[in-house]
Amino acid sequence: MTATLTGIPPAPPAARPQRAPGRGTRGIARRRGLSTPDTLRTLLASLVLLSLAWGAFGGWVATVHSSAAQSLVSVDEPLSLDARQMYQAIADADATITAAYLARSQPPLAQLQRYQNDIATAATDLSRLRSGGDSAAAGSALAALSGGLPVYTGDVAKAQTEYAMGFPLTGGSFFQVASEQAHLVLLPAANTVFTQENAALSAESGDATGWLTLIAALLLAVVTGIVLYRAQRWLTRRTNRTFSPGLVFASVLLVISVAWLAAGFLTARSDFGRGFGQGSDPAENLALASIGVQQIRGDAVLNVISRSGNNAFADDFAKTSKLVGPGSGSWLGEAATAQEPGGPGAALVAQAEQEATSWYAANSSVYTLGNKAQYAAERTSVVAAAPAGTATGYDTLEGRIGAAINADQGVFQSAASAGANALSPLAGVVIACSLLMAVCCAWAVSRRLAEYR
Amino acid sequence: MAHAEHRSRPLTAALYTVAAAGTAVLVAACGSTARPAQSAGSAAVLAASSATISETGSSLLAPQAQTWAAAYQRANPGVTVSIKSTSSGTGISAASAGTADIGASDAYLSSGDVVQSPTLLNIALTVSAQTVIYNLPGLSQASHVSLDGQVLAEIYNGTITMWDDSRITSLYLNKGLDLPHLPIVPLHRSGSSGDTFLFTSYLSTQDTGWDSKIGYGTTAVWPSVPGTAGPAAAAGEAHSTDMLNACVATPGCIGYNGISYLSGALTGHLGYASLKNNAGAYTLPTAPAIQAAVASFVPLTPPNETVSMIDGPASTGYPVVNYEYAVVKAVQPDAAKASALQAFLRWVITTGNSTSYLKNLGFQPLSGPLVTLGEQQIEEIHS
Numbered sequence: 001m002t003a004t005l006t007g008i009p010p011a012p013p014a015a016r017p018q019r020a021p022g023r024g025t026r027g028i029a030r031r032r033g034l035s036t037p038d039t040l041r042t043l044l045a046s047l048v049l050l051s052l053a054w055g056a057f058g059g060w061v062a063t064v065h066s067s068a069a070q071s072l073v074s075v076d077e078p079l080s081l082d083a084r085q086m087y088q089a090i091a092d093a094d095a096t097i098t099a100a101y102l103a104r105s106q107p108p109l110a111q112l113q114r115y116q117n118d119i120a121t122a123a124t125d126l127s128r129l130r131s132g133g134d135s136a137a138a139g140s141a142l143a144a145l146s147g148g149l150p151v152y153t154g155d156v157a158k159a160q161t162e163y164a165m166g167f168p169l170t171g172g173s174f175f176q177v178a179s180e181q182a183h184l185v186l187l188p189a190a191n192t193v194f195t196q197e198n199a200a201l202s203a204e205s206g207d208a209t210g211w212l213t214l215i216a217a218l219l220l221a222v223v224t225g226i227v228l229y230r231a232q233r234w235l236t237r238r239t240n241r242t243f244s245p246g247l248v249f250a251s252v253l254l255v256i257s258v259a260w261l262a263a264g265f266l267t268a269r270s271d272f273g274r275g276f277g278q279g280s281d282p283a284e285n286l287a288l289a290s291i292g293v294q295q296i297r298g299d300a301v302l303n304v305i306s307r308s309g310n311n312a313f314a315d316d317f318a319k320t321s322k323l324v325g326p327g328s329g330s331w332l333g334e335a336a337t338a339q340e341p342g343g344p345g346a347a348l349v350a351q352a353e354q355e356a357t358s359w360y361a362a363n364s365s366v367y368t369l370g371n372k373a374q375y376a377a378e379r380t381s382v383v384a385a386a387p388a389g390t391a392t393g394y395d396t397l398e399g400r401i402g403a404a405i406n407a408d409q410g411v412f413q414s415a416a417s418a419g420a421n422a423l424s425p426l427a428g429v430v431i432a433c434s435l436l437m438a439v440c441c442a443w444a445v446s447r448r449l450a451e452y453r
Numbered sequence: 454m455a456h457a458e459h460r461s462r463p464l465t466a467a468l469y470t471v472a473a474a475g476t477a478v479l480v481a482a483c484g485s486t487a488r489p490a491q492s493a494g495s496a497a498v499l500a501a502s503s504a505t506i507s508e509t510g511s512s513l514l515a516p517q518a519q520t521w522a523a524a525y526q527r528a529n530p531g532v533t534v535s536i537k538s539t540s541s542g543t544g545i546s547a548a549s550a551g552t553a554d555i556g557a558s559d560a561y562l563s564s565g566d567v568v569q570s571p572t573l574l575n576i577a578l579t580v581s582a583q584t585v586i587y588n589l590p591g592l593s594q595a596s597h598v599s600l601d602g603q604v605l606a607e608i609y610n611g612t613i614t615m616w617d618d619s620r621i622t623s624l625y626l627n628k629g630l631d632l633p634h635l636p637i638v639p640l641h642r643s644g645s646s647g648d649t650f651l652f653t654s655y656l657s658t659q660d661t662g663w664d665s666k667i668g669y670g671t672t673a674v675w676p677s678v679p680g681t682a683g684p685a686a687a688a689g690e691a692h693s694t695d696m697l698n699a700c701v702a703t704p705g706c707i708g709y710n711g712i713s714y715l716s717g718a719l720t721g722h723l724g725y726a727s728l729k730n731n732a733g734a735y736t737l738p739t740a741p742a743i744q745a746a747v748a749s750f751v752p753l754t755p756p757n758e759t760v761s762m763i764d765g766p767a768s769t770g771y772p773v774v775n776y777e778y779a780v781v782k783a784v785q786p787d788a789a790k791a792s793a794l795q796a797f798l799r800w801v802i803t804t805g806n807s808t809s810y811l812k813n814l815g816f817q818p819l820s821g822p823l824v825t826l827g828e829q830q831i832e833e834i835h836s
Contacts, residue, residue, distance in 0.1 A: 158753065167731070167764065168658065169654050169657070169658055170750070170763075170765065174755070176564055176759060177755050180757075183568050302565075302568070303564070305564070306563040306564035313565055373670055373672040373673050374668075374674055375667065375669065376665050378668075379668065
């Protein structure tokens with residue numbers, strides 16, 4: 001219940017025991033020689049401004065985190081996916097078309113369509129990345145891809161023409177030129193884009209869940225709370241009223257908005273932590289494993305078509321297969337460790353690990369055959385389906401890794417969306433509370449002020 | 454010798470640097486307003502006037518490279534160009550490792566080489582062809598046995614063992630030849646050889662059985678040919694000269710060698726075959742037939758000049774033709790070496806490709822577009 005001073009003369013300040021000038025509103029008033037109405041007006045303005053400042057800053061903090069989270073879910077994660085998919089599409093296109101012509105001078109339509117689909121996918125991803133990416137490093141890599149992709153497809157088209165005209169060796173040399181373009185220009189550039197987009201994803205994650213701005217907002221909330229408390233105490237001493245309901249209500253609103261902000265932030269942080277730990281991070285390791293598998297496959301195909309006689313590819317196979325895994329510290333191993341227990345990704349990664357082991361065993365004979373100049377057997381081992389060749393194993397392994405990536409992306413999407421949803425209403429809550437706080441403060445102090453008219 | 458050349462390189466570079474610095478100081482002292490481009494031009498001239506260039510590789514190209522080196526040294530007295538006849542594989546390895554400035558190769562760079570050393574260039578120097586030689590006593594050199602890839606594959610896999618086999622005598626003009634009842638001794642190269650790459654490529658294009666069982670490459674798993682091949686044939690010949698000498702010494706032999714060894718083969722009383730091309734015509738490795746074969750590939754040749762021209766579409770073309778390549782690192786240890794290489798290679802693909810330099814060994818000049826592609830690649834050489 002609120003008691004008013006209407007009709008009752010305000011207690012004369014002079015009648016109250018005088019105290020030495022001290023801290024707080026009264027102290028300031030004394031030092032500045034302000035009358036009580038002047039002090040109340042100053043208090044009113046201060047409380048309203050502080051409430052609005054809390055709303056503005058707290059709302060801004062919530063907006064920054066929320067928009068970073070939304071960007072993470074709707075921009076950065078899709079761009080990272082596009083970058084991975086673009087690499088995969090280019091690598092698969094090159095391995096598919098080259099192996100198809102190595103196997104038969106008139107390849108089956110399905111293989112040609114797979115190549116065409118890969119190129120179309122790469123072009124679409126490239127277009128999206130060009131319109132969505134903003135880093136300089138990725139920009140130059142994207143420019144290299146934009147310029148290099150038509151050169152690559154042009155060389156492939158020349159190779160296909162030569163094959164169609166009955167000149168397989170000339171066609172083969174064009175496939176060699178095309179594959180070198182893919183290996184030396186396109187795939188390194190695609191890898192750069194993938195790395196850059198992953199870095200952007202991590203940076204955006206930092207923006208969405210960083211502590212600094214939240215702590216600053218909480219400090220402002222603490223300052224606002226202290227001022228509200230001291231204002232109530234001053235009013236109590238000056239007006240003989242125990243409570244100022246308006247200021248109490250404003251304090252409650254402050255507590256609600258701070259609690260909502262902190263809880264929303266912590267919930268989002270937890271969701272993002274789960275999304276990255278069990279979704280994005282293992283998906284990135286799986287993407288690296290996929291890139292490694294594609295490198296192994298691409299090198300083997302290139303080695304056959306160019307009759308390399310060079311041990312570089314065999315050495316690379318040994319190194320890359322160790323990086324891919326399975327095993328502790330390998331990309332597949334790390335992805336397996338990070339999987340959500342019992343989740344769909346765990347089983348898929350385990351299958352990919354098994355498939356990788358048997359595929360390596362089949363691949364290990366490829367370079368041995370080449371080094372012994374057993375070219376026909378080498379070609380069969382690269383282009384034929386299992387059990388004679390490694391082509392089926394590659395498709396199966398890539399399929400398993402791709403499915404595991406999709407499962408992990410699902411985990412990330414779900415968790416990150418939950419995090420973003422937890423952050424999205426915060427700005428509105430904080431701003432609404434701050435406006436109500438301002439109204440409550442204005443109402444509370446103006447009623448005391450009215451007693452002096 | 455290679456070590457000596459290697460040791461002299463830093464000294465040459467140092468002398469060049471001192472000379473270039475001295476020139477620059479002199480120019481500055483005279484208050485010249487020479488632009489950097491002019492200084493670079495002076496450096497190139499200076500580099501070309503005192504440099505050592507080492508080349509190793511293809512034994513097929515080696516005689517021609519010797520001719521070029523001698524002529525270039527006469528025109529540029531301060532320049533030393535050393536040529537070492539080894540093999541295409543050795544040439545590529547030496548250029549890649551930096552133990553030679555130029556690796557000569559009959560085959561373009563493999564992807565393994567390119568991916569491992571992305572700065573390697575293969576610059577076409579001239580046009581070559583491969584001959585199929587044989588030793589058939591009593592057969593006039595004016596007559597030429599007609600052969601195709603299928604019959605050659607059957608000879609090299611041991612299915613056809615005698616020269617008077619009906620599968621040989623029934624071919625084209627062979628009906629008019631009195632081919633002897635003599636065992637065929639197929640010779641091949643040992644080690645990594647550009648000649649083997651070209652020869653097995655031809656067999657692979659014309660014989661699906663060879664392609665599916667043996668394939669093509671700088672080395673091959675040669676099928677054993679029982680009862681006919683002596684130790685030399687089984688082991689293979691290390692160089693083009695060895696192939697020539699072995700065939701001269703072995704009646705009934707058949708082998709393959711570059712066009713530059715054709716005059717030696719004729720001197721050794723060997724014959725050479727007319728080969729069936731993609732259009733079904735039998736052609737000899739004459740200048741018009743080689744040029745016709747290459748002409749259809751000129752517009753197709755990519756900027757890095759990697760192209761296989763085996764069994765091409767020209768109806769009058771000889772089926773086994775190729776570019777001879779200089780394998781060079783685009784990034785050289787110093788500006789003097791880069792300039793010296795640029796000057797020498799430019800000379801080879803222009804002045805050195807005139808008929809007067811090529812006619813004795815049977816090579817054919819590069820056409821205008823190929824010279825342009827070569828110059829573009831030479832421009833990429835820098836320090």
